[in-house]
Amino acid sequence: MSLGLGRYLSIPLLFIAVILQTTVIPEIRIGGGGPDLVLMMVISWGLLAEADEAIFWAVVGGIIQDLAIGLPTGMSALALVIIVFLNNLLVGSIPRGNVFIPPAVVAVGTVAYHLLLLALLAAINRPVQVGPSLIYVTLPTVLFNLVLMLPVFRLMGAIFEASRPRGVEL
Numbered sequence: 513m514s515l516g517l518g519r520y521l522s523i524p525l526l527f528i529a530v531i532l533q534t535t536v537i538p539e540i541r542i543g544g545g546g547p548d549l550v551l552m553m554v555i556s557w558g559l560l561a562e563a564d565e566a567i568f569w570a571v572v573g574g575i576i577q578d579l580a581i582g583l584p585t586g587m588s589a590l591a592l593v594i595i596v597f598l599n600n601l602l603v604g605s606i607p608r609g610n611v612f613i614p615p616a617v618v619a620v621g622t623v624a625y626h627l628l629l630l631a632l633l634a635a636i637n638r639p640v641q642v643g644p645s646l647i648y649v650t651l652p653t654v655l656f657n658l659v660l661m662l663p664v665f666r667l668m669g670a671i672f673e674a675s676r677p678r679g680v681e682l
Contacts (some may be wrong), residue, residue, distance in 0.1 A: 517675040518561055519568050525671070526573040529553055530580045544645075545652025547660050548622065550577050554592050555599060555621050556661075556668035560608060563600040570596045583629075584636065591628040595621050608669030611662060618661040619654055626650040 529549040537546045550573040558566035574589025599617060606613050626649065630640045 518557065518565050518672060521671060521675055522557075522569045522572045526550060526553065526569065526576055529573070530576045533577070534580050542652040542656075543648040545649045545656065547656040548653055549664070550574075551592070551595075551622060551625055552618060552657055552661055552664040553668060554596060555618055556614065556665045557672065558596045558599045559603065559606050559614060559617065559665070560669060560672040561605070563596065566596045566600065567593055587629065587632050591625050591632065594628055595625050598624070608665070608673065614665040615658050615661045618657045622654045622657050623650060626653070
């Protein structure tokens with residue numbers, strides 16, 4: 513378990529993602545759904561890095577997101593940590609050139625993330641409408657995330673690679 517540069521990169525990168533998520537993304541929504549940049553970045557990092565580093569990204573991204581959109585602080589972080597944990601358990605790390613696994617993981621991960629958020633909201637007695645939420649928010653979000661996951665995964669792969677120490681040749 514190393515304290516890589518990736519942990520430090522998470523804060524500014526996820527902060528920028530949340531800013532885009534709350535300013536630009538609402539302009540391109542279909543129904544109530546749009547691309548979920550934070551989720552795609554966290555899943556991407558989880559596919560590239562060790563679990564502890566991916567969990568760090570999930571916590572940072574979730575807390576920043578909750579503060580920006582008004583969810584109870586920690587709710588998104590908890591859901592993202594669960595997604596990262598399951599991803600690590602079922603898929604693990606993959607090469608950054610893989611083009612098949614990231615879209616599949618983001619499709620399943622988006623549905624699981626939304627279901628977790630709905631369950632957490634219901635657990636704190638917030639009104640939730642599961643059917644309409646899944647149809648009008650989750651389904652469009654899955655479609656957006658499927659289309660955008662490979663470019664996000666490639667970008668995150670380049671950032672991941674740049675954050676790793678290089679060996680010194682003698």
